[in-house]
Amino acid sequence: MVNKKKSKRVSLKDIAEKVGVSTALVSYVLNGQEKEKRVGEKLVTEIRAALKEMNYVPNHIARSLRNGKTQTIGFIVTDIANPFFSTMARCVEDEASKYGYTVIIGSSDENCEKSKRLVNTLLNRQVDGFIIVPADGCYDYAVTLANDEVPMVMVDRYIPDLTSSYIVLENFKASFDAVQYLIKKGYKNIGMLAYKTSLIHMKERIRGYEEAVRLNGLEKNLYNIRYGFLKSDIHKALQSLDGSSKNKIDALFFATNTLSIAGLYQIRQMNLKVPQDIALIGFDGNEAFDFFYSPLTYVKQPVYEMGKEAVRILIEQIDGSKKISHISLPPQLVLRDSC
């Protein structure tokens, strides 16, 4: 099985020469077109044998150049080290490979320049389509992709003005339900920790919170955290919880995975008792939530389905069988001890 010397790659031409036919026939057999093209039965057998014997492996690059399709999709997230996205990446990878597609992942760090660079790199490499988590305020490259009719689907968030496909959580419902639950449990002064951003998913989550609070005649306590100043902003925001201020909030809702984790560190450092001093609801699910001394109640996203569907929708677009899909997936509130 093991060649001792460096084996030079065999090409279609090598096979053709060995069997004594043209490369066309070998190509037909290779692509299962031997019936359509009526290749002689005997030749088919011979070609197949040669293919196997010489251990032929098609050159995907050459095929891509000829076909204009690479069977590759680009997956641009904000950070692949974020468990939410690495889990989704795994689903995307698995699903894509079922269709014969390969995935290239890139992290934008929620940064426009990096996003643009990534898109360009992947465009050079002729990916057939994109699954994108659009970064805050970076619309131009997405608009360009849309206008150039590059197949694309946005996940986690979307750009409202753009008609392109997306698949997201029902964000309004997610936070509305979570806050509603807190209210039912009797909490009266509910705060929310959210990112300061114009991204639609965040706006929707905030809107859900505000609506629930408003409907119940409660006061609104929204803390805006800047993406690049996670720790310091959270520190500042939560200081008011230290008992000093008057209408101290008794429950806190985190708008994302990273906010939840950072919030938990801060709350633990402040020695607040959960849920006595403050009740909590997190976002996205995380092993850390399980081991917090008061396991966190949280909003769970259907990550698997999201990744899987994103691939399906994208490939439909690449195939040209369908153009646009807009999908919202329902959240699930996982009840535990933190409220």
Add this chain to the structure above:
Amino acid sequence: MVNKKKSKRVSLKDIAEKVGVSTALVSYVLNGQEKEKRVGEKLVTEIRAALKEMNYVPNHIARSLRNGKTQTIGFIVTDIANPFFSTMARCVEDEASKYGYTVIIGSSDENCEKSKRLVNTLLNRQVDGFIIVPADGCYDYAVTLANDEVPMVMVDRYIPDLTSSYIVLENFKASFDAVQYLIKKGYKNIGMLAYKTSLIHMKERIRGYEEAVRLNGLEKNLYNIRYGFLKSDIHKALQSLDGSSKNKIDALFFATNTLSIAGLYQIRQMNLKVPQDIALIGFDGNEAFDFFYSPLTYVKQPVYEMGKEAVRILIEQIDGSKKISHISLPPQLVLRDSC
């Protein structure tokens, strides 16, 4: 900036025609060879202008076919959803992009068939080299790669018979030091939770444990967990801790990230007090370790450096500037409350 109609890609030829020169000259300018090839100054300016004006983007696929290099590396891990590997992936991505390389990630699930399929897929796609976390007992494809002189570097573990490059933790030292620390702390009956596997990194971690225990005249309590039966095997292994058995272990060392997490779930379920009932040392670091009620002392791997160096070594091999590197990185014991 935004074209309303789908733009057809411009090629080198388009540029050449516009300027009225051959494609060769355009190619030279594009690749910064205008000096060597002595292209006329005026033409250089004109070509540059045309390149910009027509918004030329080189076709990477065509270049790859011609050059036999794709500037792509394959990164095969066991599971990209595992935080240890997703963190490493992020470093690999960042470092590779500095060299102009793109990364394709695949998950083998510690499975031979999948590993082989992944390697073949990536080989078809002409990746220039591999960074591989070799799966248990899957040597043949790695041997083939080595014999075919495909650039490759193994990370996290390596295959001892193979002379190929690798970059790993000093595994023996990592567990020796950890266990030694437990012993110094006065624990007398130290157990270890390890995977049942022939992989060298696991063997080395076990050897470190055994050596430390033996040197101190203590008894050995090694629990072998099967990869596919994580929960049930751990459940079985830890039952003996329930006070019923006589020489109950008073400290436990986890050999990996996944074992640590699974172990923590089990220990919490059994309501064992840490470190009173049992002291713990985990592996790899994880947010969950921080939020365990008794924050876990753990062996920390230099993940960033590992990912970064792996890329560097691989690219040295691809360039042909260096052939083989064997690197072992020192572990760090992060001290906290669990022992």
Add this chain to the structure above:
DNA sequence: CTGAAAGCGCTTACAG
């Protein structure tokens, strides 16, 4: 049924 040939978009010896 089968072969000769063009062409995907580049790079690069080779002439001149």
Add this chain to the structure above:
DNA sequence: CTGAAAGCGCTTACAG
């Protein structure tokens, strides 16, 4: 200094 042309490894109309 510049151009014409071959060739990377495929696929696919087009002849016959």
